[in-house]
Amino acid sequence: MSQLDAYLKANAVDGLVSLASQQDAARHFDVSFAKVEAAILKHGLCPARYQRNRQTVTCAGQLTLLGSTVAVIGCGGLGGYLIEELARLGVGTIVAIDPDVFEEHNLNRQLLSRVANLGMQKVAAAAQRVAEINPAVNLVPHCAAFGTANGRELLSGVTVAVDALDNRDVRLELAAVCREIGLPMVHGAIAGWYGQVATQLPGQDITPCLSAAGDGPKGVETKLGNPSFTPAVVASLQAAEVCKVLLSHEGTLSGRMLSCNLLEMEFEEIHL
């Protein structure tokens, strides 16, 4: 057993290793916080921050999450909540892709936007936030617009892609790139009181639920706007899907799309 392993076992209480002990171990043994986390989980111990994950996510599952890379494409309404939830869940690497900076009209719903960071790159704000809440998580920022031309490169090494985009055309490009490289994709979209979620696993095609009768890239959100709660609900449904895909759980939305109506509190399942 290595000295690090012995240290962790000696400092575990009821199977839990505190944040302070994890930080001490990283300093003392000159390894990254994430590597200490992996060592903790490999011994069936649990970083104390994840103790309320237990039963929902096992230690082995937590180790799988730590070794996973999730790309969040779009860091606005959906993306902000997704990054927050995936970082707290313990996904080891989050690739954040967005070309924009925060503007005042983002403040009504975009979790990462603050009065003090208007004008800041959304991906830079994401990196800052993740560093503050979970030092085991590495956020890789790409201040770039996703597209067919750079898609494969941006998604290199990624385990699951999450669609948090704000227009249909780029969504279709993302779904196509994911199909080409056999990458699972969790789709989400919102407008006003309404949202939808679907999961495209390798070999599947959810294009029918992304398509539209008209030609425009935008939907009814241009008329309805987006309030604070709709991105929170839809992003949370997406985060649950990502968790299940990463942990190979049954019961994903594979082959189905969930349509959410928060005005009338109705959830409709659409078979693809």
Next chain:
Amino acid sequence: MQVTVKLFASFRTGREPIVSGQYPAGTTVADIVAQKEIPVSEIGIMLVNHRHVALDRVLVDGDVLAIFPLLGGG
């Protein structure tokens, strides 16, 4: 022939969510969209009997048509 039209999300504003009505033979999805005064540019998913269809789909007796708006926001 009888067709049931189910509208979802914002398409319910000012319209009945579920209506069964009599339509002449040859009626298409586009005809019903026009009758309901739904802007085509706002339409996302269209299903007949739970299967995805296009605007030119000709309906038959007993069909259930569901129309959802295009949600594009993130």
